[in-house]
Amino acid sequence: MTMTSYLPDLGPITAPQLPDHFAFWDYCAKRELRFQCCSACGQWRHPPAPVCPHCGSAAVEWKLAPSRAELFSYTVVHHASTPALRGHVPYNIAIVAFPDLVDIRIVSNVLDVPPQELRIGMPLQLVWQEQAPGRVLPLFVRAKATA
């Protein structure tokens, strides 16, 4: 089966610039969704940052995201921001929350769900998709009812 990725590789613009983000993407390349968790106070944080906003500690552990995820909000984009996206509109952008974590979310896409079926609060399940060599994205599909 040939896999085409949901959105095409957009080149240099997608590359991480902050060293704090490198580990996040390195784990993604291994198909592990991990977030920073403060070793001193135990609070999770995202996006990656050099210091814990709760206690100021720089000591950090990268912990696996919980499996329970849901659609916190979304948009369906109809305007192609770059020629590479012209054949891909309309596409959705999902804001995915993890009910077991407070205010940890990621920007992602939901696969295989028509725009009119997207619902805030719908349960989602993580899948991985390679967008470009070395760039593996955490994406989501509709979670199966009571898996």
Add this chain to the structure above:
Amino acid sequence: MSSASPVRESQRACIVGIGETRYTKRGEQADRGEWALACEAALNATRDAGLDPRNIEGLASYSGDTSLPWLMQHALGIQHLRFASMVWGGGGSGACGSLAHAVAAVESGQAANVLVFRSIVQRPGSRYGEAGGFSEVPQIDLLAPFGMLMPASMMAPSFMRYMHEYGIRTEHLAEVALAFRDNAQRNPRAVMHGLPLSINQYMAARMIAEPLRLYDCCQENDGACALLVTTAERARDLPGKPVRVLSAQQGGNPGWGSATMGSHTMPAAEYGWGNGEQLSNDLYAAAGVSPSEVDFAQIYDHFTPAVLMSLENFGLCGRGEGGDFVAAGKIRRGGSMPLNTAGGLLSEAYIHGLNLVAEAVRQLRGESTSQVPGARVGLVTAGIGSTPISAALLAA
């Protein structure tokens, strides 16, 4: 109304001049360039104030204006440059922040006359709907691979959540777009002057990023705007009617540093509500006025839902009531809270919000093309949905 500021009355900041260039569609003034437009607006502002431009002592701008202080000093012949400031913030969220810097400079005695300005000539490849402009956003790697590449798509999920939580409908967004376009029909400076908008046109327009249709998004324009800020004491020697700055501030709620330019991890309770509540509280407290004393507002309208959120964040209506508020006709000319009386960024021009301050000054001088009778206190906001944003309260 009483002042909560410790500054002596004679030292309080006033806006004594406003200046603008022609406002046009994007690219129409590209042959002149941003420096020329900045100078034209600056000279118009000093002429309006009755001041010699060589007596400007301070410069304040925002959002990476390219008319750098040394260029402005050179062209305007500034003799005693004592203050130069650039406010952080993407888009126009620094419009009132740069005014705040000017106020701080004149009230602290760092500079007597401060020019606040913003000049925009939009270049190919810097269109707001194009991906090119975001390569310098340090957290773009968390957004771009998923196709989140333009301001509309960065902010749309927050608007979607807002509409979901509070029952805001497309008709409410349309009312904002139509009200501002209607105001532009009385303002000859407005780019959309002579181009009224109907509800049918609004509904039929192409979708950009749901829930945002074309007319929910601000324009792309060329032009420049400038303000001249000085002390009340100096204003007495000038010919015009000064407009007092009751307060001008920047701010942002906790957690918003990871918002639309990060990973959308702002606190869940306010994800779909903008980022103005804390700033709003500070702003009114410093001004010594309450929202009930505001006669009109110029609200940063980069997107129509941001106007509804701002009405709520800045206390002009209750939380979640923005939709009902606009549906009742309150933001229209003759309504209880007229908004964006020159047409706003949606229909006058998108000069990154500084033109909203200029229109507030006109209102308080009694010179607006959609004059609010007896206007005494006006609110101006700059940006919502990013951090920091800024706002100001002005009074006649």
